[in-house]
Amino acid sequence: MSYLDPRAGRAPGDDTNVPAPYSRHPQQTPQPWPPQEHTPPTWPPATSQGWQPEQRPEPQRPEAQLPEAQTDAAIEELPITEQPVAPRGAKGRRRAGRGQKGGKSRAGRNLPAAIGVGVSLGLVVLASLLIERRALLAVLVAAAGVGVWEMTKALTGSGAKVPLIPLVAGSALMTGLAWYEGPDALLIGLLVTIGAASLWSLADGVSAVRRDFTATVLTAVYVPFLLSFAAMLVQPDDGAFRVICTLVAVVLSDTGGYAAGVFLGRHPMAPKISPKKSWEGFAGSLTAAAIGSGALLFFLLDVPVYWGLLFGAAISVVAVLGDLAESMLKRDLGIKDMSNLLPGHGGLMDRLDSILFAVPTAYLLFSIILPS
Known part of the structure; x- marks a missing residue:
């Protein structure tokens, strides 16, 4: 039987790879037939609940908020770099100069009231100068007394004890001495006022002597002493x-x-x-x-x-x-x-x-x- 006859059985050595003579390519291992089907992998991988993309939280920008405890007056007094700014679109945000109530100007004043009060004070001073010059003395004494009252009130609120009565009396004394006697008498009136206020404070039993004495001298010099120069300015x-x-x-x-x-x-x-x-x-x-x-x-x-x-x-x-x-x-x-x-x-x-x-x-x- 010929070895080419398919009916013949397999002979020994039939599975041995024998390189072909005079061949440039190496002998390859025979692949099984028919070839197996290749199934490409699916993406994204399937899960029991179906594919779901990864959920990442979006970053949130912090929004500036106006402090509830601050009032409009307190915000106006803050420095420019410290004034809070409301976020865009927030309630209450408006452009400067629009929607302002109460007649306030861009500088924060109640302009109609400020003009009215300023004109009234100017007319009082002008009338005292042109009609009866001695009336200016009464205006100066009253202004010095009110100024001393405001200063003592403000300094007392900070913890200092400033005697009001001797300072008000001393302001009238300094203004009158400056009006009738001139600058030398004004200096004497200042010394008398400081001395009387110091004795009043000692009798009152102060604890912080340096603080109270400094506040007293500041009030006496800042208000009645400086204002008394107007009494000498009007004398010629x-x-x-x-x-x-x-x-x-x-x-x-x-x-x-x-x-x-x-x-x-x-x-x-x-x-x-x-x-x-x-x-x-x-x-x-x-x-x-x-x-x-x-x-x-x-x-x-x-x-x-x-x-x-x-x-x-x-x-x-x-x-x-x-x-x-x-x-x-x-x-x-x-x-x-x-x-x-x-x-x-x-x-x-x-x-x-x-x-x-x-x-x-x-x-x-x-x-x-x-x-x-």
Whole structure:
């Protein structure tokens, strides 16, 4: 039987791989026939509940919230960098200058009330100057007494014990001595007032002597002593015009600084003391006071224009310093206004802060410009 006959059985050695002669390729292991079907893997892998993508929580941005305990007044007094900002779309968020109620201006004042009170005070002072000059003495005594009351109230709230009665009596004494006797008598009145207030405090049995004595001296010097220079400023024949020029310079400085600060203010002047004051507002104060005083002193007192410009610039500088000094004092005491006596202004000391520094400066400048 031929070995090619399929009916023949398998011979020994039939499964042995024998390389083919003269072949370039190695002998390959024969694959089973027919080939097995290849099933590709499924993706994503099936589960008993079906395929579910991995759930990752989306990051949430924290939303700024306004503190519930802060009022609008407290927020206005914060520095610019510390004022909370409501999130976009939150209730109560609005653009500045829109939807404001109560007649408040962009600087936070109740503008109609402030204008009304300011005009009324100006008319009282003007009438006392032009109608009866001795009435100005009564106005000064009353203003000094109210200012001392506001100062003692604010200092007492901080823990100091300041005797009110001897300081009010001393303020009347200093104003009267300055009116009738001049600067030397004013110094004597200051010493008498401090001595009487110190004896009153000792009789009252104070514990913190240094603190109470410092607060007493501050009140006596800051309010009645500085304000008494107005009583000496009005004594010359043209004294009424000197007082008017001084007050107008302060008003122009305040108005020019307010307008320039609201519309042009970009660079804070003293953010830790008074966040609303800016260098642009200070430039507006200086310009308005200098130009206005140059014209006013020329027409009312026949003073050269350059002296008027210098006078207005000096009054503007000390007026701004007086405002900053009281702002620093109020921040140290933790109060916004000295009192709520004057609507739109706060207390009387909130209006006298600039004048208290301006009056002694005007007295010294007029003694040089117009020596009597």
